[in-house]
Amino acid sequence: xxxxxxxxxxxxxxxxxxxxxxxxxxxxPLLAPFAPPGGAAIYDRASLLAxxxxxxxxxxAAIVPAVAISVGLAxxxxxxxxxxxxxxxxxxxxxxxxxxxxxxxxxxxxxVGFGAWPTLIALFLYGLLPVFENALAGLTGVxxxxxxxxxxxxxxxxxxxxxxxxxxxxxxxxxxxxxxxVIALSTATIGSTVAAKGLGEVIIAGLNSNNLAFxxxxxxxxxxxxxxxxxxxxxxxxxxxxxx
Amino acid sequence: xxxxxxxxxxxxGGLLAVALALPLASYRANRIAPAEPRGLFEALPLSWxxxxxxLALAAVAVALAARRPALRLAVxxxxxxxxxxxxxxxxxxxxxxxxxxxxxxxxxxxxxxAFALAILVTDAIVRxxxxxxxxxxxxxxxxxxxxxxxxxxxxxxxxxxxxxxGRAAAFWREGGHHLQLAFGSLAVAVAAGVPLGIxxxxxxxxxxxxxxxxxxxQTIPSIALFGILIVPLGWxxxxxxxAAALGVQGIGMAPAFVALFIYSLLPMxxxxxxxxxxxxxxxxxxxxxxxxxxxxxxxxxxxxxxxxxxxxxxxxxxxxxxxxxxxxxxxxxGGFGTFVFQGLGQTATDLILxxxxxxxxxxxxxxxVLDATVDLLPGARR
Numbered sequence: 222x223x224x225x226x227x228x229x230x231x232x233x234x235x236x237x238x239x240x241x242x243x244x245x246x247x248x249x250p251l252l253a254p255f256a257p258p259g260g261a262a263i264y265d266r267a268s269l270l271a272x273x274x275x276x277x278x279x280x281x282a283a284i285v286p287a288v289a290i291s292v293g294l295a296x297x298x299x300x301x302x303x304x305x306x307x308x309x310x311x312x313x314x315x316x317x318x319x320x321x322x323x324x325x326x327x328x329x330x331x332x333v334g335f336g337a338w339p340t341l342i343a344l345f346l347y348g349l350l351p352v353f354e355n356a357l358a359g360l361t362g363v364x365x366x367x368x369x370x371x372x373x374x375x376x377x378x379x380x381x382x383x384x385x386x387x388x389x390x391x392x393x394x395x396x397x398x399x400x401x402x403v404i405a406l407s408t409a410t411i412g413s414t415v416a417a418k419g420l421g422e423v424i425i426a427g428l429n430s431n432n433l434a435f436x437x438x439x440x441x442x443x444x445x446x447x448x449x450x451x452x453x454x455x456x457x458x459x460x461x462x463x464x465x
Numbered sequence: 466x467x468x469x470x471x472x473x474x475x476x477x478g479g480l481l482a483v484a485l486a487l488p489l490a491s492y493r494a495n496r497i498a499p500a501e502p503r504g505l506f507e508a509l510p511l512s513w514x515x516x517x518x519x520l521a522l523a524a525v526a527v528a529l530a531a532r533r534p535a536l537r538l539a540v541x542x543x544x545x546x547x548x549x550x551x552x553x554x555x556x557x558x559x560x561x562x563x564x565x566x567x568x569x570x571x572x573x574x575x576x577x578x579a580f581a582l583a584i585l586v587t588d589a590i591v592r593x594x595x596x597x598x599x600x601x602x603x604x605x606x607x608x609x610x611x612x613x614x615x616x617x618x619x620x621x622x623x624x625x626x627x628x629x630x631g632r633a634a635a636f637w638r639e640g641g642h643h644l645q646l647a648f649g650s651l652a653v654a655v656a657a658g659v660p661l662g663i664x665x666x667x668x669x670x671x672x673x674x675x676x677x678x679x680x681x682x683q684t685i686p687s688i689a690l691f692g693i694l695i696v697p698l699g700w701x702x703x704x705x706x707x708a709a710a711l712g713v714q715g716i717g718m719a720p721a722f723v724a725l726f727i728y729s730l731l732p733m734x735x736x737x738x739x740x741x742x743x744x745x746x747x748x749x750x751x752x753x754x755x756x757x758x759x760x761x762x763x764x765x766x767x768x769x770x771x772x773x774x775x776x777x778x779x780x781x782x783x784x785x786x787x788x789x790x791x792x793x794x795x796x797x798x799g800g801f802g803t804f805v806f807q808g809l810g811q812t813a814t815d816l817i818l819x820x821x822x823x824x825x826x827x828x829x830x831x832x833x834v835l836d837a838t839v840d841l842l843p844g845a846r847r
Contacts, residue, residue: 255696305472305473306472306473308591308592309473309584309587309588309591311591312587312588312590312591313584313587315832316587316829316832318784319784319788319825319828319829319831319832320788320825320828321787321788321789321791321824321825321828322788323788323791323792323802323805323821323824324788324791324805324821324824324825327805327808327809327817327820327821328817328818328821330809330812330814330817331814331817335812403684406684406686407684407685407686407687407688410686410687410688410689411686411687411688411792414795414806414809415809421686421688424688424689424692425688425795427692428692428716428795428796433695433696433699436692436693436695436696437692437693437696439689439692440685440688440689440690440692440693441689441693442689443685443686443688443689444684444685444686444689444690444693447684447685447686448681448684448685450684451680451681451684452681
């Protein structure tokens with residue numbers, strides 16, 4: 222029963238977001254009460270669809286290399302050759318996670334200027350930590366009996382990694398990717414304060430012009446996107462866990 | 466017998482050597498003039514520059530060849546301290562000679578060297594494996610050194626402190642707001658989250674729905690949540706008698722406070738429930754067999770055993786809140802974010818640093834102190 226309800230809710234949310242992005246003007250009457258007298262009810266300085274696409278592109282462009290590099294590093298420090306760096310890398314991950322994303326974003330601006338770059342850098346750096354942490358947990362958490370059996374059946378190091386350790390660690394790694402993506406989506410919203418194209422622009426324009434209709438549509442849209450993405454990746458992770 | 470050099474010492478020692486060849490400081494004739502790089506020997510008096518180079522060579526040598534963590538820690542910490550003193554000296558030297566409006570900021574060489582040294586210090590501390598008290602002592606020593614440098618006026622020539630002097634009153638006021646937001650919402654989240662965690666631990670049916678609901682709330686981007694909350698809180702302020710007098714407003718601290726509270730709920734509830742679930746069944750049965758009531762079992766057996774996990778939740782919330790409170794500035798809620806966003810608006814790096822550095826430091830101190838506290842509890846994870 223509850224699975225059906227969840228599926229229906231999921232579908233309704235996606236449909237609602239798509240409808241809002243494709244024909245935003247149809248929602249104008251709903252938002253008009255929140256707009257100031259004479260102000261626009263729907264953000265009109267850029268198309269909401271274009272902003273959403275640009276927002277998602279920045280997130281993907283930052284997270285894909287972040288995932289590749291952090292999984293690579295996790296593999297490196299979980300091998301004998303990099304074992305010496307294991308405690309240090311754990312400590313760096315712990316310390317790194319105390320850095321607020323806004324601070325990372327703001328500190329990147331003096332180095333690379335305004336626009337998409339500081340956002341990309343902050344998203345990339347912040348995306349590294351959860352994936353690295355989870356990949357490490359997944360790779361070092363392979364049950365000793367399984368690792369022993371793989372070694373006993375004559376598998377070489379790379380074979381064990383590709384056929385045993387990575388598949389077993391995949392659900393945990395995906396959970397890390399999920400956390401990274403949600404943080405990135407959120408931080409990309411703040412990216413609008415440094416002139417990156419994204420949905421944060423709508424919220425900030427609303428805050429600056431006292432237009433609650435803008436604040437609400439930007440806020441609800443990014444909130445809905447985050448929920449859809451988080452929930453969707455959760456489904457994917459569950460599928461891989463079941464198969465593995 | 467040839468010993469291979471330390472694996473970490475090679476990249477970090479190399480980075481340190483390269484960093485010293487790069488500009489130590491950047492100099493601007495006034496606040497908006499373009500920055501000009503200043504190398505080690507241009508920025509420092511000869512004696513200082515030679516001392517820095519000498520210490521750096523020692524640090525590189527120790528990083529490459531020394532094995533004993535205590536020695537590595539001592540030398541790299543000493544070099545880090547020297548670097549911090551040197552950048553202040555550079556500020557004083559470069560802005561000397563009547564250049565009243567001159568701005569001196571740390572340059573790329575300083576940041577790279579500081580990064581390499583911070584990694585070396587962290588590595589040495591990790592290798593020493595200090596207990597919780599040792600970590601607290603190290604933190605206290607670092608804070609004391611930082612405090613002494615600030616009080617001594619060694620950094621007064623740096624532009625971050627020039628920005629501070631211009632708005633000292635605002636700095637402490639916004640710092641107070643920041644702490645109020647972070648700790649206030651934490652307190653409310655503990656008061657609400659622990660009972661909720663106990664409730665879903667008892668009524669298992671509700672556990673999954675409540676935790677899933679809270680984690681969905683956590684995924685909503687902070688600016689979005691802060692913005693969305695303006696609407697209901699504005700309505701409450703306008704329509705509920707007395708609410709406005711209590712400080713409830715559409716914009717300002719109220720929506721920021723509520724948003725931080727909402728984000729704090731998941732770690733508090735989830736960790737309380739997880740901590741209680743990890744209490745061995747035998748323990749609760751024994752407590753029941755001794756004739757303790759449900760309430761007594763909870764207060765004197767289950768909650769004390771779950772305390773380390775609950776405290777870990779508090780650590781997560783506090784570090785998260787300190788970071789997120791920065792966003793409050795966007796909706797008029799104050800906090801250190803005020804300087805970050807003002808700085809972004811004026812492209813004033815020093816102003817950004819004035820807001821970002823205390824935030825990072827606060828989050829770091831909170832993490833170290835709470836981690837150590839968790840480890841000091843009886844029966845804590847080791």
